[in-house]
Amino acid sequence: MTFLQIDTAERSVPAIGDWQAQARAARISTADLLAHLQLTPGDFAAGVIADPDFPVLVPPHFLAQIRARDPADPLLAQVLARGEEAWPQPGRLTDPLEEADYRAAPGLLRKYRSRALLIASGACAVHCRYCFRRHYDYGAAALPASGQAAALAAIAADPAIDEVILSGGDPLSLSDARLAALAAGIAGIAHVNTLRLHSRTLVVIPARVTDALVEMIAASRLQTVIVLHSNHANELSDDVRGALLRLRAAGATLLNQSVLLAGVNDAAEVIAGHCRRLLACGVLPYYMHLTDPVAGTAHFDVGTEMARDIEADLRRMLPGYLVPRFVREVPGELSKTPLWAL
Numbered sequence: 300m301t302f303l304q305i306d307t308a309e310r311s312v313p314a315i316g317d318w319q320a321q322a323r324a325a326r327i328s329t330a331d332l333l334a335h336l337q338l339t340p341g342d343f344a345a346g347v348i349a350d351p352d353f354p355v356l357v358p359p360h361f362l363a364q365i366r367a368r369d370p371a372d373p374l375l376a377q378v379l380a381r382g383e384e385a386w387p388q389p390g391r392l393t394d395p396l397e398e399a400d401y402r403a404a405p406g407l408l409r410k411y412r413s414r415a416l417l418i419a420s421g422a423c424a425v426h427c428r429y430c431f432r433r434h435y436d437y438g439a440a441a442l443p444a445s446g447q448a449a450a451l452a453a454i455a456a457d458p459a460i461d462e463v464i465l466s467g468g469d470p471l472s473l474s475d476a477r478l479a480a481l482a483a484g485i486a487g488i489a490h491v492n493t494l495r496l497h498s499r500t501l502v503v504i505p506a507r508v509t510d511a512l513v514e515m516i517a518a519s520r521l522q523t524v525i526v527l528h529s530n531h532a533n534e535l536s537d538d539v540r541g542a543l544l545r546l547r548a549a550g551a552t553l554l555n556q557s558v559l560l561a562g563v564n565d566a567a568e569v570i571a572g573h574c575r576r577l578l579a580c581g582v583l584p585y586y587m588h589l590t591d592p593v594a595g596t597a598h599f600d601v602g603t604e605m606a607r608d609i610e611a612d613l614r615r616m617l618p619g620y621l622v623p624r625f626v627r628e629v630p631g632e633l634s635k636t637p638l639w640a641l
């Protein structure tokens with residue numbers, strides 16, 4: 300992934316509750332992260348990487364949810380560059396989903412007939428070590444501000460497109476002004492009915508739910524679906540819950556997708572607790588993704604057999620509406636492949 304700074308065009312908002320200040324403060328060295336948590340490299344079996352290519356980004360709110368003096372903390376596992384990333388990993392890829400094949404215009408991916416995906420921003424508020432796009436060249440793939448008109452024209456020219464998905468990176472890395480302009484352009488296309496946003500920023504910087512964002516959702520003629528990315532109940536602080544409930548009150552439908560990660564959420568009890576907390580936040584579990592074969596992330600893999608056992612346990616523990624669908628993205632397949640079919 301090309302490291303891109305988050306969009307910080309609007310600097311006039313006050314520092315308290317200023318999500319952009321939180322985003323700017325997210326860049327942290329491995330050494331400072333460990334020192335803050337009263338840990339040392341020796342606390343990790345394979346050590347840590349002092350200066351990884353995929354830089355460490357941990358916003359202060361997320362950092363505050365990580366337990367000090369606990370090298371096994373499930374949130375820390377998602378953001379710390381551990382030595383395992385540098386191990387030789389034959390067969391692991393840099394573009395595991397072969398997304399480059401679906402580029403329809405700069406910043407526009409077209410995989411499904413009724414949906415178009417805009418890579419609205421190449422920036423993220425947090426860098427998740429398991430990210431399947433960590434090697435992605437966002438500098439080339441993200442929607443440039445100058446390319447917005449062309450992407451919208453391509454969507455307008457195809458009446459089969461009913462839903463536009465804003466992804467990234469993270470679309471909520473955009474300023475409210477840029478996001479509103481993009482959403483207004485999409486709302487101006489008569490055959491588009493749904494705007495979907497995929498975001499992890501809401502989990503790591505709940506202050507991202509600004510009055511302007513809430514008003515944009517409430518005023519839009521489009522149905523807004525927000526697919527959150529959260530992996531563990533410890534991420535869902537009361538501040539996050541309050542922010543999510545504001546979005547729901549504005550009319551957004553809230554879903555969550557997780558990644559099944561060794562050392563984070565690879566136990567049915569942990570996922571069940573997460574799903575119940577999601578419900579308390581007004582969010583329904585949607586997908587549980589099995590990891591993709593991304594270079595540098597093998598230490599997060601959970602085997603297919605273990606995933607099946609976890610899914611079966613969840614069906615016994617939770618009502619059906621709280622059990623996420625266990626899936627894997629298989630390159631060349633037009634929809635996600637359910638675990639049972641793997």
Ligand code: SF4
Nearest residue numbers: 423426427430468499
């Ligand atoms: S927020 Fe999403 S796109 Fe960004 S690093 Fe994390 S998983 Fe990857």
